[in-house]
Amino acid sequence: MPKISAKWRDFGTSIFSIMTQKAIASGAVNLAQGFPDFDGPTVIKDAAIAAIKAGRNQYAPAPGVPELRQLLAQRKAEQSQRTYDWHSEVTIFSGASEAIFCALQALFDPGDEILAFEPYFDSYPAAAHSSGARIVGIPLDPPSFTFTRSSLEQAVTKRTRALLLNSPHNPTGRAFNQVELEILRDFVLAHDLLVITDEVYEELVYSPAKHQSIADLPDMAERSIVISSTAKTFSFTGWKVGYAFAPKELTAALRAVHQFTVFCSATPLQYGMIAALELGPEYFSELRQDYRLRRDLLLTELRASGFRAEAPEGTYFIVADYSDLSTVDDLKFASQLTEQHKVAAIPISVFYTDQQLAARRYRYVRFAFCKNQATIAEAGSRLRRIREP
Ligand code: PMP
DSSP: OOOOOGGGTTOOSOHHHHHHHHHHHHTOEEOSSOOOSSOOOHHHHHHHHHHHHTTOOSOOOTTOOHHHHHHHHHHHHHHOSSOOOHHHHEEEESHHHHHHHHHHHHHOOTTOEEEEEESOOTHHHHHHHTTTOEEEEEEOBTTTTBOOHHHHHHHOOTTEEEEEEESSOTTTOOOOOHHHHHHHHHHHHHTTOEEEEEOTTTTOBOTTSOOOOGGGSTTTGGGEEEEEEHHHHTTOTTTOOEEEEOOHHHHHHHHHHHHHHTSSOOHHHHHHHHHHHTSOHHHHHHHHHHHHHHHHHHHHHHHHTTOBOOOOSBSSEEEEEOTTTOOSOHHHHHHHHHHTTOEEOEEGGGGSSSHHHHHHHOOEEEEEOOSOHHHHHHHHHHHGGGGOO
16 A cells, blocks of 8 residues: 655645646646746757757756856846855756755754745745745735735744745736835844745846845845746746855755755756857847737736736736636636636635635636737637626
């Protein structure tokens, strides 16, 4: 009789896999899972293929291919106050997911509490749980999805060790502003917390909003692990090349876990990402421009179909209020949307600690717009039929 670890029994298949399977089974347009339905730049693919052909197919150094770490350190130095030593403070992971997992394994002990805004990315509680720690949610209340100092204070206990921040934020699309980040900074310093900052959508922020890293505020870098990924920035989510910047001591702790988790991230794909980091600034401005068009198109379609939604400041997600269309809970609504109307979206209650309470309280689903305009337009024409008798 197979015995399943009690620790992992409560973690089933992720909502993203479930909704993607449902989308395939129903022939639905998949705006549920956040992966582009287009490829990133050819020059990146060619560089990875060339690396494979040149025999770069064995283990990379565990912290990552040196040239890639050097380029990442160089790019970070152009954007931020703190410079990171590529040798001892920059590490390549198999996606931001692995970096988050290693950070939570490396830093926390059973009973520790980690604060995170909810709704939150669903890997956070799983990663915390496997180190015996737990995520304590701080609500970002709709429709503004912001917070107050007192909502932060209410969540603190003797066991609170860290803030796990995600900005730009999945699923709400918030890019936290200077005032909000200053509140977080004061709070973190007052309680002597570590900061893990997940910035995987850093390049997908739409003006006038700007991406700002909490680690760039005074006294923050020394207590922060800054995590990002090439997945969204270069439209290769399947390559799973992520990275983290952290002071030497914290980096050593992350690497201790990383070397026994995957040891190293896929070597030729790291070489591919060297070509990605050599792309000029026009790549990034075009990326944002394209995404802004997709965002605005989806927003128009959602509003025309009877959803209430605001333009997100960042990411490639829109959370849409469907309360003018239906009174059922979000799990049911997302299923109906997929099976009857053939557009898949994610119910947002799954991103809360108390999912049942969230399902009673909120009427939101998340749509991804990392799709060709034709895909979004097709989803739009299906969504417009929801209100037809
Ligand atoms: N953090 C957030 C907030 C995300 O949305 C995602 C991807 N959906 C990740 C981390 C994981 O990134 P990666 O694919 O690089 O592991």
